[in-house]
Every structure is written in structure tokens, then in C-alpha cells.
Amino acid sequence: MIQFIDVYKIYENGTNALKNLNLTINDGDFVFVRGASGAGKSTLIKLLMHEETVSAGEVIVNGFKMSEMKHNDVPILRRTMGVVFQDFRLIPNMTVYDNVAFAMRVIGARSSEIRRRVPYILGLVGLARKARCRPSELSGGEQQRVSLARALVNNPSLIIADEPTGNVDPEMSIEIMELLDEINRRGTTIVMVTHDATLVERYDYHRVITIESGNVAQDIPGSNQ
Amino acid sequence: MIEKIRYFIKEGMRSIWVNRMMSFASVIVLCVCLIMLGTTLLASVNIGSFLTQLESKNQIMVYLDKSTKDADVARVGNTIKSMPNIKDCEFLSKDQIFSEAKKTLGEQSILMTGIDSSAFDSAYQVKIQDLSTYSQTVDALGKIDGVKYVRQDQGLASILNNIQNVVSLAGFWLFVILAVISLFIISNTIKLAMFSRKREINIMKFVGATDWFIRWPFIIEGLMIGLVSGLIALVAQYYVYTQLIVGVIKMLNIVEPINYGGFLWIILPGFLFGGIIVGTLGSAVSVRKYLKV
Numbered sequence: 001m002i003q004f005i006d007v008y009k010i011y012e013n014g015t016n017a018l019k020n021l022n023l024t025i026n027d028g029d030f031v032f033v034r035g036a037s038g039a040g041k042s043t044l045i046k047l048l049m050h051e052e053t054v055s056a057g058e059v060i061v062n063g064f065k066m067s068e069m070k071h072n073d074v075p076i077l078r079r080t081m082g083v084v085f086q087d088f089r090l091i092p093n094m095t096v097y098d099n100v101a102f103a104m105r106v107i108g109a110r111s112s113e114i115r116r117r118v119p120y121i122l123g124l125v126g127l128a129r130k131a132r133c134r135p136s137e138l139s140g141g142e143q144q145r146v147s148l149a150r151a152l153v154n155n156p157s158l159i160i161a162d163e164p165t166g167n168v169d170p171e172m173s174i175e176i177m178e179l180l181d182e183i184n185r186r187g188t189t190i191v192m193v194t195h196d197a198t199l200v201e202r203y204d205y206h207r208v209i210t211i212e213s214g215n216v217a218q219d220i221p222g223s224n225q
Numbered sequence: 226m227i228e229k230i231r232y233f234i235k236e237g238m239r240s241i242w243v244n245r246m247m248s249f250a251s252v253i254v255l256c257v258c259l260i261m262l263g264t265t266l267l268a269s270v271n272i273g274s275f276l277t278q279l280e281s282k283n284q285i286m287v288y289l290d291k292s293t294k295d296a297d298v299a300r301v302g303n304t305i306k307s308m309p310n311i312k313d314c315e316f317l318s319k320d321q322i323f324s325e326a327k328k329t330l331g332e333q334s335i336l337m338t339g340i341d342s343s344a345f346d347s348a349y350q351v352k353i354q355d356l357s358t359y360s361q362t363v364d365a366l367g368k369i370d371g372v373k374y375v376r377q378d379q380g381l382a383s384i385l386n387n388i389q390n391v392v393s394l395a396g397f398w399l400f401v402i403l404a405v406i407s408l409f410i411i412s413n414t415i416k417l418a419m420f421s422r423k424r425e426i427n428i429m430k431f432v433g434a435t436d437w438f439i440r441w442p443f444i445i446e447g448l449m450i451g452l453v454s455g456l457i458a459l460v461a462q463y464y465v466y467t468q469l470i471v472g473v474i475k476m477l478n479i480v481e482p483i484n485y486g487g488f489l490w491i492i493l494p495g496f497l498f499g500g501i502i503v504g505t506l507g508s509a510v511s512v513r514k515y516l517k518v
Contacts, residue, residue: 049431072435075430075433075434075435075438076433077433078430078431078432078433079432079433083431083432089424089427089428089431090428091425091428093243093244102429102432103432103433105232106429106432106433106434106435106438107433108229110228111228150432154433
């Protein structure tokens, strides 16, 4: 579960990014987060990942109270979630297999477990045959699927997707959405930031939260929630 | 745990290979710095040894009265030997001094016709340890009962003493300045190498890697680069010194060059530990900046 309670975020340069934001996302939800540039979407994502801390209020993610977290707790929080970025953020000098396996090595998974799990996840995103390729040899859509595989490999309870379809063609966007939809059906919470109105309309059975000037302007519950 | 250690080593090695241009640059910079420091040290020790060899030629002759009896000769010898700052004291009889004088004159020894050894004074040939107290030692020698006069070359002694002071001071400061410059260049090279991998570290943080999990491969990488640099610098300096410098010193034919083998006990650990410490610390400190995500 994710909770934003009376959250304010003011950056050092004086930018007031979030103003008294209150929001609850339940386990298993699929939520689209929309809003114009500068509305506060990125700050919301950064707070979820503990990349930034609140100026006032409280954020609770998967049982972690952000205001009480110590530096050593941050990696443990991040292991409960998978993150997909618009720019994929793959390690360029590692193969597809190693990029995905890396997320498992980080949490101390055994080699035998890695050898069993990574091919399975790569199969799930349709990239089993590209395991030995480097990211630069893949298309944008394929790179995003690797990023998704890496986010999924540790079986997180939450996936944060920051504009995952922003750098891929419309056809591939649908494929990625289908994958996220399937992952959500298996019980994983998905928080997806997007600008793509067509995509939101197409999957209108999910909850849509619109952020404006650092606050929730609109919260449309999904038909399946 | 063993699996983790194996992973860190493998990752460290892989990083060296994947970022081979940066690794190569780091090795070169570290090598050059180590060689510069080692050469300064070698040069200053060689000059020191050169001065010591010159010093050993700086002798004081303590001449005895002709009337001095054998028992007194021995007493004077014992008094000299018991004095502080005396390195060596050798008795030269009248005959020895006479034949030495003839040898020095060579063909002109004909001038000594009609003169025998009785015209000469017997003497003690004295070498002293510390040139800075040269004049006090000479004064003390002159005051010994039975000593007629002391022949000495204080000019050379003071020149040698001054040179030695300048060399050791200049050597020390040159070493310090080079060490600071080396550290500056090395830390910048490592920072540059680290900057190119900022994104990689950032990704590691987002998938939940702990700081130490990220740091260890970098430390191993720095350690390996340091070790390799130390070894290359050692071999390079050995060849340059033994093949080039020793040749030049021998050609000048003034003094004997110092044997590199006798130096190995300073140079070997100095280069290896110097390389390893700079490489490891440089990596560990530089990576810290990018861990704050």
C-alpha cells in the first residue's frame, strides 16, 4: 500500500512541487498518473523511490515510513519495487541477460536461482532469444521490455513505471501495456506515469489520477476497482 | 559469501576490461607518477652515496713529533681512536710516508735524492664520520700531547657538507611536490573514470544495491590497476636504471653507482603498496560521491 499524507515538497531553489498532497493506492491497484510538465508527477515518483525526501507530511510505501528511514534501509525499500524508466536505464556494457540478472545479484540471489529465473522472465517479455545481445543492439521497444524484465525479476509487490511508453512506437506501447496489465492481474501494484491520453482511454478500466500544481486535481476510480 | 566475493572479483576484472581505455590511462598515469617518485628517491640516494665516497677521500693527517717514543705513538693512536666522530685511524710510519711521497712525485722523485725516511714525521691518517663537526675534531686532534701538527682540507669538507645538506633538502621537497602532483593527477583520472560510470552506479542504486555492493568491484578494480601499475613501474625503472643510468655513471668514472638490488627492499614495497593504496583509496573515495542517490 502507498500513502501520501499531507505531503509538501519544496526544493532548495524554492520550487513548490507538492502542496498538501493526500493519496492512497491499495495493493493490487493499477493507477495512471497524469499531469502537465511541472505538475509534480516526477516528484511523486522520486518520493516513492526515496530519491527525494518530503519537506513536510509522510509517505508510506510497502510498510516503510519515509520520514523514519535510515540510509541503510533505502536499498531494502527499493528491493520491494521494480522501476521502469522512460530512458530504460540499462547498463550498456552488460548483456540483456546480465542486466536482468544484476537485479537478482544485488539482493544476494544464488547463481542457480539466477540461472533458473532470468530465462523465465526474459521468455515472459518475449526476449529469450536476445539474452546475449547488448542493449545497443536492441530497438527502443525491446530495451523497454528488458527494463520491464529487470523490474519484474525479483517478484516485487510494486512496479513504478515512469513514462514507459514515451520512447517507443505506438504498436510497442500496446505490447508494453499488455505486459503491465498481465503483471497487474497477477496481483502486482502498478503506478504508471504517462502523457499518452490514447493509452489511458484504451485502458480506461484503470484508476486515473491527474496532478495539477502539486496536488490531486482529479481521481477517477477504475471500473475494475 | 564466497559466491559474493567471486562476483566482486569477476565484476572488478570485467570493469577493467570493459572500460579498458580508462583503465589503461589510469595505469599509465599511476606508472609515470611512481617512476617519477622512485627516480627522485634513487637520484637522491645515488648523490648521497657519491658524497659519501668523496668524503672517504677527505683525510686528515695527524703528524707526530720526531722525538715521540713508540709507547707515546701507541697512546696517541688510542686517544684518537677513542674520540667521537672518528671513522678510521691508520698509522703511517716514516718509511711508509717516505715511499708514498716518492710514489706521488713519480719521475720527479729524483728531487728526493739524498733524503731518507728520517726526514719525515710519522703520522696517523684519520677519517671522520660527520663533516659538520669537522673543525672541532681537527682542534681536538691538534691538542693531543705528542702531535706536531694536523694537515687538513677544511674547504673540501665544508663544500661536501653543504652539498649534502642541499641534496637532502632538495630531494625531500622534490619528493613531496611530486607526490602531491601525482595524487592530484591520479585522483582526477579516477574521477574521470568514475564520471563515465555515474549512470551505471545510479542504476545499481535503483535496483536496490547497497553502497558496499557497488563499492567492492570498484575497490577491486582500483586495487588491480594499482598492483599492475606498481609492477610495470618497477620493471621499467629497473631496466632504465640498470641499462641506462648505471652505464652513464660508469662512463663518468667518478664514483660507483648504487646496486639496484640493494634498493629493492624500499622500491618493491614502495611501488606495490603505493600503487595499491592510491588505486584502492582513489576508487573508494571517488565512488562515494555517486552513491548519494
